[in-house]
Amino acid sequence: SILKKIIKGIPKAELHLHIEGSFEPELMFEIANRNAIALDYDSIESLKKAYKFNNLQEFLDIYYIGAQVLLHEQDFYDLTWAYLQKVHSENVVHVEIFFDPQTHTDRGVPFEVVINGIHKALENAEEKLNMSYKLIMSYLRHLSEEAAFETLEASLPFKHWIDGVGLDSSELGNPPSKFINVFKASADHGYKLVAHAGEEGPSDYIWEALDLLKVVRLDHGNRCLEDDALVQRLLDENIPLTLCPLSNLELKVIQKMEDHPVAKMLEKGILATIHSDDPAYFGGYMNENYYQTAKALDLDKNQLQQMAMNAFEASWLSAEAKEKHI
Ligand code: HPA
Ligand code: ZN
DSSP states (O other): OHHHHHHHHSOEEEOOBBGGGGOOHHHHHHHHHHTTOOOSSSSHHHHHHTOOOSSHHHHHHHHHHHHTTOOSHHHHHHHHHHHHHHHHTTTEEEEEEEEOHHHHHTTTOOHHHHHHHHHHHHHHHHHHHOOEEEEEEEEETTSOHHHHHHHHHHHGGGGGGOOEEEEESOOTTOOGGGGHHHHHHHHHTTOEEEEEESSSSOHHHHHHIIIIIOOSEEEEOGGGGGOHHHHHHHHHHTOOEEEOHHHHHHTTSSSSGGGOTHHHHHHHTOOEEEOOBSHHHHTOOHHHHHHHHHHHHTOOHHHHHHHHHHHHHHSOOOHHHHHHHO
């Protein structure tokens, strides 16, 4: 279709992607086999059938099970390289991806095994695919702040490979305020700060992410529209929101794509962008997110280009590097 061609033709930046959420069932079974780990599902089909979620937690429960087959540096390399090749084919030229160290270190996989594999794949994409990248380490918010501090410590030998820290996992009941100290310490080590907020959690959590954690960008942020003063704050400080339409649909943050808030946000002048979150679980990578959103909200070419430009503006690329991509 013409719409699909337009979308593919736009150079894009992906700013909200959990690398563990790009784990396709085919690769998951391949790595499970070579690591002699039994998955709870006896086939790719039965695994895919389990991908039906009523909320964030139901998704997270399966997402953490899938990640358990990742043991060796090669596994993390293969996972990351598969994702990078896939999005390269969609004309994604820049990525800022999350990884969840605690999902692996809590199973006894050393931090360095995880980051070595991911970093090598990112370097390869830069060299072979002419892509640029940033890497963001996410703290799991269902765990304690103390555990996040241990992760911060473990990251320090690799600080030159990590651009920022984020906050993900179960949002309700785990407000940003729980992580004030570790975010402050992370900033002191030179990390940039982002956090998931306002996906399922209330607009209060978005205020906390801004005022208490001092994030420079918000992941999701859907629920900001419930609060006019908050919208004004986002406009005044030009705070980017990284939205994930297919994720929102699959996790029932919205009931149908027509309800997605991104069009309203663009109308208000918010620096809103769209991304894929966990594409292997939510049924689409970047271009499918653009396509489904454009179709449901009747976005025109200018609006699609605006969202793509917003992502470069919201990215952590230097002004010079941005120019090269757009
Ligand atoms: N929200 C919170 N945590 C996550 C997500 C998400 O959409 N994806 C992976 N971890
Ligand atoms: Zn996310």
